[in-house]
Amino acid sequence: MLEVQTVDEEIAFNPGDEVRVRLTWDLPNTPERIDLNLGWHTIGKGDRDESVSEKIELDDVGQEQSIELRITLPDGPYSFSGQLISLIWSLQAVARPSGETATHEIVVAPGKMEVQLTEVEE
Amino acid sequence: MRAKENPFAVHRVSQFRYQWSEAKWCSAIMQLESxxxxxxxxxxxxxxxxxxxxxxxxxxxxxxxxxxxxxxxxxxxxxxxxxxxxxxxxxxxxxxxxxxxxxxxxxxxxxxxxxxxxxxxxxxxxxxxxxxxxxxxxCKSDLAILNQMVDELLQGAVADCDETNRHLYAKHQGNIRDALREWYDLMAKSPTALTEHASEVATLNNRRRLSIITMSETA
Missing domain, CATH: 3.40.50.300 (P-loop containing nucleotide triphosphate hydrolases)
Structure with missing residues (x-):
């Protein structure tokens, strides 16, 4: 089991906010390390675009553990959603070398509200 | 419908892989070796x-x-x-x-x-x-493949897709990728537009029923 969550189960944040992240794992084998990635990706009609904004590598971890980390969110890009494309921020934990992954989606946008793209009338 | 909810978003469509058996892969790779x-x-x-x-x-x-x-x-x-x-x-x-x-x-x-x-x-x-x-x-194109992909992507959210699939398959001359892209557009549009499209398809096929009848429930 590998889990990544935000403390207090908050899912929406302002750019620049500090996020408290809780990582919990109980794996069959002791991992060499756990990576925590903060990043965004797009989904929609076109090919996926993605970027990792911050990566934290946790070495010397135990087989079973729960730790809390703090990450400061960048200024952008904002989470947005339209008919053709959505941009999604997420926290992703990856156990190495097993590759087991856990993901937690968050919203990063002013007012803690995902930007809604609307159709422009021609 | 928002991109992240669209069943035909690229990341969902690209999950479809060749469903070859182990034996088929072995045989295919042996042929490559030969x-x-x-x-x-x-x-x-x-x-x-x-x-x-x-x-x-x-x-x-x-x-x-x-x-x-x-x-x-x-x-x-x-x-x-x-x-x-x-x-x-x-x-x-x-x-x-x-x-x-x-x-x-x-x-x-x-x-x-x-x-x-x-x-x-x-x-x-x-x-x-x-x-x-x-x-x-x-590789050969086949309407049955499009039917299967659409069925799996929609999971029954849209009733009777076969008519639309036939229309899109013919329109895109067997190009399954482009047919799925048009499905994306259909889902992204308003339920009204979908109904209109269904109507167009039905008219084209000289039939009276709509081939997409439950879209408003999923949009």
């Missing part, structure tokens, strides 16, 4: 050549074989110089794979093909038409 890994996946636009090539790369790597692959997009008539240099300087047993080889100009293709012919090094390509390179596998 032609010294010099073969082409041939087929029309949007029938799954790239998907098969990607699956093949995974298979080859799982067997411990080294690969180097590159994809040419529409209108790219030559390889970037650095890539061309890599293709012709690979370790002898590394398998070179080129997706979209038909994009290369005749001159560029001849140069590359001659290099691999002369050296006998492994080179696998995708092509729209036979003739440039020995055929390893011929």
């Amino acid at each position: 032609i010294s890994y010099q073969g082409a996946i041939v087929g029309p636009h949007g029938c799954g050549k790239t998907t098969l090539l990607e699956d093949l790369i995974v298979r080859l790597r799982s067997r411990g074989q080294q690969t180097f692959s590159f994809q040419l997009h529409t209108g790219e008539r030559r390889l970037p110089l650095a890539v061309e240099s890599q293709f012709t300087n690979l370790p002898p047993k590394t398998i070179a794979l080129l997706d979209g080889a038909e994009q290369l100009s005749s001159w560029r293709w001849r140069q590359l093909a001659n290099y691999f012919r002369r050296s006998g090094r492994p080179f696998i390509v995708t092509l729209h038409q036979a003739g440039r390179w020995p055929i390893w596998f011929q």
